[in-house]
Amino acid sequence: DTAVSQTPKYLVTQMGNDKSIKCEQNLGHDTMYWYKQDSKKFLKIMFSYNNKELIINETVPNRFSPKSPDKAHLNLHINSLELGDSAVYFCASSQGSLGAFFGQGTRLTVV
Amino acid sequence: GENVEQHPSTLSVQEGDSAVIKCTYSDSASNYFPWYKQELGKGPQLIIDIRSNVGEKKDQRIAVTLNKTAKHFSLHITETQPEDSAVYFCAASAGGTSYGKLTFGQGTILTVHP
Numbered sequence: 001d002t003a004v005s006q007t008p009k010y011l012v013t014q015m016g017n018d019k020s021i022k023c024e025q026n027l028g029h030d031t032m033y034w035y036k037q038d039s040k041k042f043l044k045i046m047f048s049y050n051n052k053e054l055i056i057n058e059t060v061p062n063r064f065s066p067k068s069p070d071k072a073h074l075n076l077h078i079n080s081l082e083l084g085d086s087a088v089y090f091c092a093s094s095q096g097s098l099g100a101f102f103g104q105g106t107r108l109t110v111v
Numbered sequence: 112g113e114n115v116e117q118h119p120s121t122l123s124v125q126e127g128d129s130a131v132i133k134c135t136y137s138d139s140a141s142n143y144f145p146w147y148k149q150e151l152g153k154g155p156q157l158i159i160d161i162r163s164n165v166g167e168k169k170d171q172r173i174a175v176t177l178n179k180t181a182k183h184f185s186l187h188i189t190e191t192q193p194e195d196s197a198v199y200f201c202a203a204s205a206g207g208t209s210y211g212k213l214t215f216g217q218g219t220i221l222t223v224h225p
Binding site for chain 1: 143152153154155156157160200206209211212213215218
């Protein structure tokens with residue numbers, strides 16, 4: 001009964017490949033997010049999305065794109081992967097005035 | 112945009128001691144301040160939060176204080192236990208339609224020695 005679940009947990013891929021990370025939340029929240037945690041543990045928001053609005057952090061390369069098939073899912077697609085994309089990616093969700101609830105993370109390693 | 116500074120980066124205490132982590136923020140529009148605990152290999156877990164209309168909030172061994180004028184807020188953990196060892200993050204949000212849109216501090220690695 002995991003609240004926010006991501007797959008896969010680990011992803012190792014070569015430079016130049018295209019990959020996707022899936023996220024699902026069963027909390028009934030109306031807003032979902034993707035965060036990136038770098039090697040120094042710094043957490044930074046990449047996207048926030050609800051059924052009305054997609055807000056993109058301006059520092060995120062356009063190789064990254066969120067796709068939401070429905071309210072409970074927000075997948076992250078990454079094209080032409082680069083070494084610098086290696087990080088842990090977290091999906092999160094929130095509702096109203098509650099803070100964000102995070103998934104377990106996907107550790108992406110680009111070789 | 113918002114900038115959140117967190118100190119110290121590492122904190123080592125003996126079991127039973129208190130631990131204090133401090134954060135400052137820059138954007139006066141921020142009105143929601145959560146704290147997260149992240150254990151190894153896991154996602155950040157919300158442990159306590161405070162809103163700008165409140166100066167202090169307590170939940171068992173954990174308390175948060177907020178000084179809106181000075182733009183700083185703190186996490187206090189009393190009677191620390193080894194299982195409190197983790198990375199702690201403060202964060203700030205302007206709330207509105209997106210309380211989960213957070214700007215995080217750099218994190219504090221807390222180690223509680225038995």
